[in-house]
Structure formats: structure tokens, C-alpha cells
Amino acid sequence: MNVNDVPQESNRTLDGQRKGVYARRADGRLALVPSQGWEVEEIVTRQAVExxxxxxxxxRERARRGESSPLEYHMYRARMDLSLLAQASGLWRWRVRRHLKPQGFARLSPVLRQRYAETLGITCAQLETLD
Amino acid sequence: MSSMLRHYGLPLSEPMAFGLSSALAFAYLPFIKLSGLPLVSWRMPPKAILRGLQKPLGFTMRTETFRTPEKGAARLNELLDAGQVVGLQASVFWLPFIPPDFRFHFNAHNLLAYGRDASNDDYLISDPVLETAVRCPAADLTRARFARGVLAPKGLLYYPANPPRAPEWKTALPAAIKKTTRIMLHTPVPLIGVKGMLWLARAVERLPVAADAQATKLHIGHLVRMQEEIGTGGGGFRFLYAAFLEEAASLAQRPALAELAAELVEIGDGWRAFALAAARMIRDRDPLDPARLAQCLRAQAARERTFFAALIRAVCE
Incomplete structure (x- = not known):
């Protein structure tokens, strides 16, 4: 890649930051060149976020209809999935799966509620709600 | 890594630190899942990079992990107060200074703590992803260092136990390069090195097109993210290693290495072309065609096989 080919496509996922790319300068040597981002990176990052x-x-829709627990919504909002939530909270997967259902969630003890809230980085009160 | 060594009195460029520790590699590890998708890496794990620098630079890197966050935070404070610069492993998700779109549960992120503001407990951080130094509240950093899950950092911190010294370039460079070619060409496991690329190509080829296009798109998008967004330089670290070869050519007086660097830049461009092709398929600008991507991977594997074979010849002469 030559210096002029370093993409400067103001990738919005970078949040105004720049990242370094090694590219060939006019004298043929490689050097670190700041890049404002590449569209490809923006596409794949946005894809994962979306x-x-x-x-x-x-x-959230399912939880509104009472088919799922708020925990499921908060899990995905924290960009986690079942296995990661289980590992991060130190609970077994089958227990977490149970708590993802409304009945299981309703039976949760305050201690476990606290544990989930801490794992997800929110407060206990937030865990009950859907926002 | 490079900035840490500089602090301890050894100016070493980032490409040099990368190359000298034989950090370039390729690994396809389908049994380690990151949110359900396989771990693919274009370099060695961070711990191997730390260890790889010890021998050529003649120093010991002390690494510590902790049972509890309290102990980890206390030890970090102790080291920083003693004036050490400390390397840390942390989860990207809990670091407030990382752009929100990048915050995934990726635990193998490395950063450098170089001080502490006693008045409000902020840590002074230098992060390879960012251009400038930042501050990070103590609670957030501790949380990130003790994130659980795949590749959990367990509060890992590292610092040199004795000062590093300049290596014997004439022997250290060929040894490091030889090790890299060995990893790329002769690892007995088919998931590592050039063989790993072929294995990945086979897995990509088998992704469904009609049945579950969305999942396939997520899968190839994940590959591109692992390639372009982890670490510096892009092109799966190939440009970084090319910069190392260029530097090595003059230090070890082997001009052949500079020519090979030019070839590696082209291979890096090939990786970027792969990323571009994948991204176009994700956005439906091109029809989704895993077979074409697999072919691209196979072509890359063939080029790298020729390249590393030439590299070992150039070093052994």
C-alpha cells in the first residue's frame, strides 16, 4: 500500500480517533501513516454492533409481550450471549437459560439479581425495567 | 510493547519489537468461540510476544495474575507508585476511552499504565489503539482487568524485572525470522500457519448461502474484524512485519530482506483485497459467494507459502 492509498474515509465507528497504518512512502520506505478509517472496517464494525x-x-419486544425476561434484553444490550453471560456471572448455563424466561426471572433471589446487575454493569432497578 | 521498552532505556521501534518476538503467525481456532464465532488470529497471543522478547533483549519479563480484583488493584498501585511502567491485559468492553462501537467482549487487549493521579485515583494510560494518552477511572480499569469469559485476563500485569539491552542483531534477527517461518510452514497442527489458512478456506467454503445468509455474513464480517481491527497496521499485521524486515535488512546487512519486504507488502494488499471483497458481500454490493472468498484465502496461503520459503532461504544464506 502506498501513502496515497491509505484510506481516509472518516469512519464514524472510530469516533474521531485516527489509527496508524504502515504504508510505503515516496522514497520506498515503509512508515506509519495516520488513517481516518476505511469503509470496510466501518461496514464490519457496524454489522457486528447492529x-x-x-x-x-x-x-425487548418479547419481554414486553411476557414471553421473555428483561434479563435477555439486558444481556444483548451488554453485547453478551448466553455462554458469555454464564461465564461472566459464574453461573451454569442451564441456570442462566432458566432466568431468561419470565417465570425463572420472577423467582430470582435478590442476591442473584445483584449478581446479574453487577455482571451487566447496571443497577438492580435497571435490570427490572426495559430501558 | 515498544513504548514500554523505550521507557526502560531501549529505543526499539514497534515493527522491530513485533518481528524480534516472532509475533507474526496465523491461527484458526474454531474451538475458541467469541460470541459463537471462531477465533482467527494473524499474530501470536500477547503472552508469547512478551516471552519472545526476553531472550534477544536479555531481560526477564515478570508477569502476575491475581485471584481477586482488590489484590490486583493494590499491586498495580504499588508498582506505579514505585515508578514502574506496567503492561496490562484488559477487556475492551469496560474501557470508557475506547470508541463505543469498538467495545466488544474481547479480553486480549493490551495497554500500558504509566502513572496514577493520587488526587482522584485516575490511571494514566497509553493505549495502542489511540493516538494520545488517556486517563481511566480506577473502578473502570479494575473491572476491565478482571472481566471473565474467554481469554480472561485475570488482572494480568507485566513489567521487566531488569533493564533490557540492545540485541546482537547479526544473530538475533535471523533466529527470530527463522522461528516465524517455522511457525508459518512447519507447525505440526493443521490449524496454525499456512495450513490454517487452507483449513479456514474450507470452513468458509462450507458456509451456507441460501439457508442462512445473515449468519454467513456475520461470520465473514467477523473474519474481517479480526484481521483489520485487532492491533496496528492492518492487513493482518503483514505491513507491520514488512516494516520489520526492512529495518532488519539494514541492521543485519542482508539487502535480500528489503526485497522480500516489498513482496510481503503485496501479500498484505492481498489481505486487504480479501477484506474489501467480504465487506462488499456483506453490504450486498456483490452477490454473497463464500466459495470466492475461500479461493481468495487459498491464493493468500499459496503466496505466503512461497514467501516464507524464500524468507528462510534468504536468512540461511
């Missing part, structure tokens, strides 16, 4: 957003939105 995948979680879609999962969260669907889970």
Missing part, C-alpha cells in the same frame, strides 16, 4: 442491537430489540 447484530447485537437487533437481538436486543427483538428480546
Amino acid at each position: 447484530a447485537f442491537e437487533a437481538l436486543a430489540a427483538a428480546a
